[in-house]
Amino acid sequence: MNRITLAFQRLRSAGIHRPIAAYRLVQATILVSLFWKWEFFLQANNIYANIPVEDPFFPDWLRSITTIRLAFWGSALATGISLITSINLLRKTCNWLGFFGITLMCVHQGSYNDMTFVTIWWCCLWSVWLSHRIDTDQQELLMLRAAFLSRLIISLILLGGAAGKWTPEYWSGEVLFDIYFLDRDFWVFNYLRDNYEPEDLQEIAKWYSRQIIVVETISGIGLWALPARWAALIATIILSGVVILSNKYLVSVIACLIGLACVGFFVPRRPRKAATNVNLALEKPAAN
Amino acid sequence: MVDSNDTSLSNNKQQRDWGFSCIVAFIGLIAVWLLLMPWIPGIAKHSLQRFHLRTPSFSVWAAQFPIPSMYNFANQYKVEQYPPGFVMMILDENWRYANHFPARVITFFAGRYDFLSSQQDRWFTLKSSYRGQVLESKFHLEAQAEGGYQLIRIDEVEESL
Numbered sequence: 001m002n003r004i005t006l007a008f009q010r011l012r013s014a015g016i017h018r019p020i021a022a023y024r025l026v027q028a029t030i031l032v033s034l035f036w037k038w039e040f041f042l043q044a045n046n047i048y049a050n051i052p053v054e055d056p057f058f059p060d061w062l063r064s065i066t067t068i069r070l071a072f073w074g075s076a077l078a079t080g081i082s083l084i085t086s087i088n089l090l091r092k093t094c095n096w097l098g099f100f101g102i103t104l105m106c107v108h109q110g111s112y113n114d115m116t117f118v119t120i121w122w123c124c125l126w127s128v129w130l131s132h133r134i135d136t137d138q139q140e141l142l143m144l145r146a147a148f149l150s151r152l153i154i155s156l157i158l159l160g161g162a163a164g165k166w167t168p169e170y171w172s173g174e175v176l177f178d179i180y181f182l183d184r185d186f187w188v189f190n191y192l193r194d195n196y197e198p199e200d201l202q203e204i205a206k207w208y209s210r211q212i213i214v215v216e217t218i219s220g221i222g223l224w225a226l227p228a229r230w231a232a233l234i235a236t237i238i239l240s241g242v243v244i245l246s247n248k249y250l251v252s253v254i255a256c257l258i259g260l261a262c263v264g265f266f267v268p269r270r271p272r273k274a275a276t277n278v279n280l281a282l283e284k285p286a287a288n
Numbered sequence: 289m290v291d292s293n294d295t296s297l298s299n300n301k302q303q304r305d306w307g308f309s310c311i312v313a314f315i316g317l318i319a320v321w322l323l324l325m326p327w328i329p330g331i332a333k334h335s336l337q338r339f340h341l342r343t344p345s346f347s348v349w350a351a352q353f354p355i356p357s358m359y360n361f362a363n364q365y366k367v368e369q370y371p372p373g374f375v376m377m378i379l380d381e382n383w384r385y386a387n388h389f390p391a392r393v394i395t396f397f398a399g400r401y402d403f404l405s406s407q408q409d410r411w412f413t414l415k416s417s418y419r420g421q422v423l424e425s426k427f428h429l430e431a432q433a434e435g436g437y438q439l440i441r442i443d444e445v446e447e448s449l
Contacts, residue, residue, distance in 0.1 A: 044397040051404050052436035053395050053429070057341050057349075106353040110396065113389050115358050122354070129307050138303055145308050156315050156322075157356040163322040164335075164360020164388070167418045175362050178385040212359075253358070 019142050022266040023130050027083035029259025030098075030123050034076050036252035037116055041072055048110050055109065063109045071108065075101030075120075082127070088135060095131045099124040116252040122153045123256045143267050147228040150263040154235050157257065159220030165213045173206030181205045186247045208245075232264025318355055326419060336416050336423040339363065341391045342441075363390040366413040367403050372426060372442075383415075390414045394427060394439065407431050411442075 048065045061067055075098045082094035102124050105117040126149055136142050169175050180189050181201050192201060219238055223231055239254045239261060325331045334343070339361060343349035363386045386393055393399040394412055403410055412427040426442035 040397060043401070047397045047401045050435075051400050053400065053404070053439055054432075054436065055395070055439040057346060059346065107350040112392070113353055113357070115356070115388075118353065118356055125311065129311060132307065133305070136303070141303060145305065149308065149311060152312065152315050156319055157358070159319060159322050160356025161358040161360070163325050164357055164418070166326050167362060169362030169417065175359075175385050179387055
């Protein structure tokens with residue numbers, strides 16, 4: 001029996017089940033992401049009912065306000081239940097329901113490809129996968145796979161952001177200057193507008209844009225290859241930075257990804273070889 | 289000899305997990321698509337069409353939603369009260385950038401409210417560019433007597449794909 005298995009046994013005897021703890025953290029952050037969109041949902045509910053837009057590209061039921069209401073509430077309810085239940089069948093069912101509801105949100109005329117729903121969809125896919133394996137007796141292997149999958153998903157999302165920015169309009173800062181620096185009401189841009197001239201702002205926008213491209217590219221290509229805990233730490237810092245330096249609306253996009261990134265913290269530390277030899281002689285199984 | 293303390297996936301006694309393998313393969317496929325986008329114009333063209341809701345079929349368009357595209361391409365939009373070319377004095381000064389999927393300016397909650405709450409016809413022009421490829425699309429939002437709008441795609445679109 002290796003040390004990781006021992007570590008798991010100690011934690012389980014103390015009442016901590018790492019895969020379930022990681023799973024619940026992700027469900028909680030999915031709920032944060034969804035309810036950060038609460039204002040969107042309330043406004044959309046009103047506006048879509050009063051100003052329907054008939055577009056034959058979308059099937060009728062994917063333009064319907066009823067579909068978006070059911071999908072949003074269904075997903076939120078299912079995720080809430082999956083967070084608190086300890087009944088495995090109910091957990092799996094709720095994960096599938098949440099996954100299905102968010103899939104609808106991703107292709108509905110009123111919410112399609114909103115990055116909040118895309119990132120939640122990836123977290124739901126991870127949750128569906130984990131909920132079907134949570135009772136396995138190979139907990140450490142499950143935790144390693146869960147953490148690997150989580151950083152692979154985050155890498156992909158960052159890579160997706162980077163690939164679309166490998167174009168001169170982003171490298172020059174022109175796009176983000178217009179979107180953020182010109183009139184976005186957020187502390188960092190308000191501060192910059194108050195303290196710098198327009199030509200300085202364009203230069204700042206250029207370097208702001210370039211650092212985003214570089215960070216997204218490097219982390220998109222390399223984050224998944226890092227050890228679990230390092231990947232979790234770096235991903236959490238990068239994702240938090242996106243919110244702090246861009247806009248508060250991105251909390252809904254990022255919250256669930258931060259939850260997913262934190263899965264890496266649930267992987268037990270790899271014991272150092274030197275310490276291992278000493279500890280093997282001293283260690284007795286913990287009582288609790 | 290295998291170190292029993294190694295936490296790497298490859299060194300654990302593998303219990304086959306098809307779900308895990310499928311998700312990893314799916315992610316790998318999307319990553320390849322994204323990495324090839326700058327070098328294969330067809331992929332970029334496909335993605336630009338996706339952004340303008342001009343993919344030939346809805347199901348092909350919908351199948352692409354898992355591809356993450358946060359702040360992709362240089363997307364601009366312009367909203368006018370008159371048909372394109374009707375008022376010659378209007379120049380291009382009212383172009384604004386959108387972060388991604390510029391067609392959402394028409395249908396998403398804030399854009400729909402800002403531009404369509406007047407119940408008058410509006411003309412939208414979308415322009416997305418990526419590494420020299422440009423796709424421009426025009427939409428007429430025709431106000432309906434019973435309320436709401438009919439979205440009409442205007443055929444004459446300029447593109448240099």
